[in-house]
Amino acid sequence: MINKVHQENFEKCFVQQYSMIHRLETNKLRNVAKFFAHLLGTDALPWHVLAYIRLTEEDTTSSSRIFIKILFQELSEHLGIRLLNERLNDPTMQDSFESIFPKDNPKNTRFSINFFTSIGLGGITENLREYLKSMPRLIMQQQKSVLDSDEESESSEELSSSSSGSESGSESESEPSSESDGRHSKRRKRK
Template sequence: MGRAQEKNQRLGEQAQRFCLRSKTYRECFENLFVQQYATVHRLETNKLKNVAMFFAHVLATDALPWCVLANVSLTEEDTTSSSRIFLKILFQELSEQMGMRALNEKLQDPTMEETFESIFPKDHPKNMRFSIDFFTSIGLGDITEKLRQLLIKRQRINR
């Protein structure tokens, strides 16, 4: 692990402690996620990577509530190349830290379905395909299995 990764790991651990200690801190980090995601297009690639890894840590440890991901709309129209890079790093890091099985269980949790509906959109086949293609291209296609089944079902109905 390089020095930058070690520093990022330490910052993530400190943020984790703050979030677990106080609701006020947790809310600040929730707001910070929203702000950072909204301005991710302004970050150079290295900073973008560090921010994504930082938030992956606090999410993976459940120090930050996963509801912050409701602010992410994963469609072609709503993402930029920077936001897609951010999401790629975020989800790959979540997969690495949690393991693919635990990540998939979290994303398929019925109580969290509303939170993730903008990441796994069901409104239009084009948006469904975009999400499926995005996760498949970053090596995490398994987490879209439910969305794939729904898309196939809709295509059969529309024939």
């Protein structure tokens, strides 16, 4: 807290350790996770480091899931679930937590909810659950707006094609009448 250099170095260590977490055996992994949880809990490590963690099925390994599990369980033990939830719902930090609580597609959202529920921290996913419930409605609204814009473009295309079609239609109508006039004049001459 006294010197920002330490925070910057801890942040570099966090990124480095998380990228190599799959190389650690379980006891070392546990100790590293507890260490970083302590640093986060005491604000010796800035919370935006959590942006380096992408919690999806594809982006995590069993080792990284164990690391995340221990990290968040230690944080909830140190801070309490209420304070941890407040920190995670801080509007100024939402960009940093976007990768842990993904809203990019329903599969990743469900994975994050199921992960935290399985480790006993389902309470911190309330906002994510609400988002998942409203997701079908948001998708419907997006699709409706896309359909509306498509219909508008189609109707403008129809109007432009019908106006050009009416011009060509009037020409074709005038041709048969001139032909019929020519036929009548030939008949008159024969008579």
